[in-house]
Amino acid sequence: MIETNCSLKPFNSFAIEAKTEQLFYLKTRKQFPELLNHIKIAEQNKRPILILGAGSNILFCENFAGLIIKVELSGIEIIESKNNYQLHIGAGENWHQLVANCIEKGIDGLENLALIPGVVGAAPVQNIGAYGSEFKDFCESVEYIDLESGELHRLTTEQCLFGYRDSIFKTVVLGNCLITQVTLNLTKQWHPKSRYGALNDLKDKTAKQIYQSVCQIRSEKLPDPDKLGNAGSFFKNPVVNQEVANALLARYPTMPNYPQNDGRIKLAAGWLIEQANLKGRQIGGAVVHQQQALVIVNQGDATASDIVQLAALVRDTVKQKFNIELEHEVRFIGAQGETNLSEVLKRV
Ligand SMILES: Cc1cc2nc3c(=O)[nH]c(=O)nc-3n(C[C@H](O)[C@H](O)[C@H](O)COP(=O)(O)OP(=O)(O)OC[C@H]3O[C@@H](n4cnc5c(N)ncnc54)[C@H](O)[C@@H]3O)c2cc1C
Structure with missing residues (x-):
């Protein structure tokens, strides 16, 4: 039930090529003792552990140097x-x-x-x-x-x-x-x-x-990951205080804004990205989707680095234009486990 040196391309909706040292398929509860044993060994060897579903909210930024548990418990x-x-x-x-x-x-x-x-x-x-x-x-x-x-x-x-x-x-x-x-x-x-x-x-x-x-x-709005690799919304919609929203609304009266229960205002990240003229921007095989600015797609041959560079360009351009810091919704996974855009950029 454990595989070594496996490709993760079939297990992430960005369809990015990356490998993991070990992959364990968790299919039944009877495997719990075996699973815990593999975890113990990985920990003894100072190897990171990652839990994986269908990989549709994940960007593998590099090969994973540890044990991935693919959860397939049914019923x-x-x-x-x-x-x-x-x-x-x-x-x-x-x-x-x-x-x-x-x-x-x-x-x-x-x-x-x-x-x-x-x-x-x-x-x-x-x-x-x-x-x-x-x-x-x-x-x-x-x-x-x-x-x-x-x-x-x-x-x-x-x-x-x-x-x-x-x-x-x-x-x-x-x-x-x-x-x-x-x-x-x-x-x-x-x-x-x-x-x-x-x-x-x-x-x-x-x-x-x-x-x-x-x-x-x-189906009309979002690219199908089976045809065009992507992980849905790349960034979260930013939630700002009333003052920040008012200042932006004074400059951009048509800006979509959604009051929240706590008095803060949710803005539409897709709108901010579109207004920053980023639709269609491309780095290598990574593109800001033409129909949906919030989605970054793999045109077929994108590397993780292409996606990371494009995400940084989007984040920085939106920051420059609106002074709003976009936070990525997609989980970034490095060799040693979860990481983030700023950390990954320090390494390239
Ligand atoms: C085209 C497209 C559209 C999308 N639209 C939406 C949307 O409208 N709304 C929305 O909220 N999301 C959306 N998403 C994001 C994604 O579908 C969700 O985040 C989804 O829940 C991810 O499921 P997954 O099985 O692929 O998780 P994965 O990507 O495999 O994992 C996501 C995170 O959950 C953790 N995890 C997974 N399984 C377990 C487990 N059993 N125990 C503990 N941790 C676990 C992983 O470690 C990882 O941190 C979209 C994605 C795509 C590709």
């Missing part, structure tokens, strides 16, 4: 009660397939989150979101295995500390916890969330209709 159990459905889902299940199956069965709620690539176990990590819904809206609990002690724990939604593209899994317990199962709670008192974009114009606001519209809009 979906649905428990129906009078008012709701409780779903227990293995971390390796495909997210979109789950959404599609639910809609097919008449279990409503997840429709706005259709066509988000990746597996279920990665969904809580950055609290995936789209079209006014977020993973946290449906999450009851998240089960994980502590990679040091081997113990299984379960966190409630509150304990997961979900935020905008954020959770406890990106901060406090990062690196030490492998999500094994997710429990969702979908109420039968369903209400459509259709305030966003073209969903607003839908006549028939059933979950199935919203699902189909979301699929259609996303």
Whole structure:
């Protein structure tokens, strides 16, 4: 079950060539003791460890000098009660397939989150979101295995500390916890969330209709990673205080802005990038997508370095024009584990 010196190209949606020293496929819970043993050996040899889902939010900046655990735990159990459905889902299940199956069965709620690539176990990590819904809206609990002690724990939604593209899994317990199962709670008192974009114009606001519209809009708007390597939104939408937003609005009255519950204002990173004339900018095989400025694509032969250089150009140009610091949403993985744009730039 463990492979050595493997190519990671099939396991990242940017389709970047990189290798890992070791790759372990976690398919069943029976493998937990074996997994913990491999982790112990990797730690003794001072090798880094990375947990991988479908690789659709990751940029491998160089070869990985350690052990990658590819989570493929399967299984979906649905428990129906009078008012709701409780779903227990293995971390390796495909997210979109789950959404599609639910809609097919008449279990409503997840429709706005259709066509988000990746597996279920990665969904809580950055609290995936789209079209006014977020993973946290449906999450009851998240089960994980502590990679040091081997113990299984379960966190409630509150304990997961979900935020905008954020959770406890990106901060406090990062690196030490492998999500094994997710429990969702979908109420039968369903209400459509259709305030966003073209969903607003839908006549028939059933979950199935919203699902189909979301699929259609996303297919038209976003490049398909199977055809054009990418990891979706490269940068997060910046959230600024009212003063900063007002100053920008005075200069750019048409700037999209979204007031948040905490009084701050979310700006559209894609708009900022577009206004900075970066659409279509290219370095090597990496390009700022013509239709969607927030997405950096691999035109076929991009290296990780091309993508890193282009990301730096975008970040710096936006900073110069708007004095806004874009933060990347894509997780940067270096030889020794997670890193970031500034760190990677120091090394090239
Ligand atoms: C075309 C496209 C569109 C996208 N649209 C959206 C969108 O609308 N909204 C959105 O939120 N995201 C979007 N994304 C980003 C991506 O789909 C999500 O971040 C997704 O949850 C990543 O899943 P994955 O299985 O590929 O995770 P990976 O990329 O493999 O991993 C992502 C992170 O999660 C960690 N991780 C993965 N599995 C586990 C586990 N079992 N336990 C602990 N940690 C784990 C990894 O270590 C890594 O840090 C898009 C991506 C693409 C390519």
